[in-house]
Amino acid sequence: MSEQTAAADRIRVLLVDDQELIRYGLRLVLEAEDDIDVVDEASDGAEALRAARRLSPDVVLMDVRMAGMDGIEATRQMTRALPGTRVLVLTTYDRDEFAFGALQAGAAGFLLKNTRPADLVAAVRTVMSGDAVVSPRITAKLIEVAVPHLGGPEPRESEDGLAALSEREREVFVLVGRGLTNTEIAETLHLSESTVKAHFGRILVKLDLGNRVQAVIRAYELGVVGADR
The missing domain is CATH 1.10.10.10 (Winged helix-like DNA-binding domain superfamily/Winged helix DNA-binding domain)
Incomplete structure (x- = not known):
């Protein structure tokens, strides 16, 4: 396999979080994998949109609670403008109503920030393959938040x-x-x-x-x- 072909097979990831330490930790976990490249970072939704439009990443790890443009609006705009880019929502709480809003906006999955490194890597690969990350545990919490909004x-x-x-x-x-x-x-x-x-x-x-x-x-x-x- 040529270097060009190998590079084309790698998963290109954009990290979006307003905490630099979180981004640093995510980068360390992902770049330890042979098939994943972190192509850029952003600290808010507007910056993330600019980076995504410039780089067309395969997967975006998107925090939902950020100043300025939050992750919900960024996800909505990103999934419309870049249908080939998959967004994974990041949040601290499994009952986060903001995360549910991002899923409605087109995100491909929902991850807690305390997710184990191996599960984070698996989630990135899962959405890259075209599937979505919806574990039974997260689904149960998601629905608890969702049901009041669904008549x-x-x-x-x-x-x-x-x-x-x-x-x-x-x-x-x-x-x-x-x-x-x-x-x-x-x-x-x-x-x-x-x-x-x-x-x-x-x-x-x-x-x-x-x-x-x-x-x-x-x-x-x-x-x-x-x-x-």
């Missing part, structure tokens, strides 16, 4: 929203909404993981969703999963 449809509206899905796709959709991974869904439904991935891909297309995070939110909006289910 929930009438039963008929829920049925209409799911009309395009097959029975098996509905089963997969419910389990995605509960925060299960493709592997866990495959084990639950006694399917191969590749079959689950195929079902999930069709779900995204039929419901006009961009990623797993949006699928989780949509499942709660439609009322197919919830605190009492």
Whole structure:
């Protein structure tokens, strides 16, 4: 493999946080990996947008609570302007309402700042592969914040929203909404993981969703999963 090809295979990451020490720690963790390059840093949303437009990074680690332009607005603008760039939200608290807002704005995942280094690296690789980072634990906390903002449809509206899905796709959709991974869904439904991935891909297309995070939110909006289910 040539040096040019090897460089093209590397994941280019932009770090966004208003605390220099946090950025330094993230850089140390990520640059210890052979397949990840930190291409720049930013201390607020506006600076992050300028850097992203200049560099078109593969993945952005985005703090949500920053002075000036916060991470929510930066995420919204970034995902619209650079659809190939994946944003991972960073926050201190798993009940952070700001983080939920960033997910609604198009972020591909949600990470706590005390995430283990190995899990941080895995999350970067996961979103780079086109999937989203929504662990069951974080999903549960996310929904606790989300539910008050989701009025929930009438039963008929829920049925209409799911009309395009097959029975098996509905089963997969419910389990995605509960925060299960493709592997866990495959084990639950006694399917191969590749079959689950195929079902999930069709779900995204039929419901006009961009990623797993949006699928989780949509499942709660439609009322197919919830605190009492």
